[in-house]
Amino acid sequence: DTGVSQDPRHKITKRGQNVTFRCDPISEHNRLYWYRQTLGQGPEFLTYFQNEAQLEKSRLLSDRFSAERPKGSFSTLEIQRTEQGDSAMYLCASSIQANYGYTFGSGTRLTVV
């Protein structure tokens, strides 16, 4: 277990298609976060899990977005009916407790054409 893994690294999809991303956090980290990063901007919070419970969601997370962490280990982020505005880097991060620095994954770069 060398860090946070995300899959795929890149995804190109046509507008209107559904996409799903996966994140495998560091195994002993019970906190898992999803962020979105667009060019020239800092990461923007999407959602947070503690174990399998989704405890916080951003207003950025429209009803087309859903995230799960079914067994408190890996997480998936699904975007339905993708739009060009969804094109961004989707970053997953994990931490062992509150107010500790995250370990980020390498991200999934989504391009909607």
Next chain:
Amino acid sequence: GENVEQHPSTLSVQEGDSAVIKCTYSDSASNYFPWYKQELGKRPQLIIDIRSNVGEKKDQRIAVTLNKTAKHFSLHITETQPEDSAVYFCAATLNTGNQFYFGTGTSLTVIP
């Protein structure tokens, strides 16, 4: 929610000079302030952090200062090297730690 502003957006320094990046935050309840370095095409990596009960923290060539009264914190890099070139992000979080609020980033270029 919290609002973090970061300045400057770009910074160029000569190798060996110092670089300073400043951030302000709006919510006085924020109590943890990490700094991340992101090289082109790579993940953000934590380089240093500071908690609200500390005014300054140093790690080799990197230091962070925090002024709770003024609600600002700064990253100081001394003796800069070309490998310090990257985008640096500051962040703040409330005591729940459920989300970090990131600044918009500073693109640092160290000129050899």
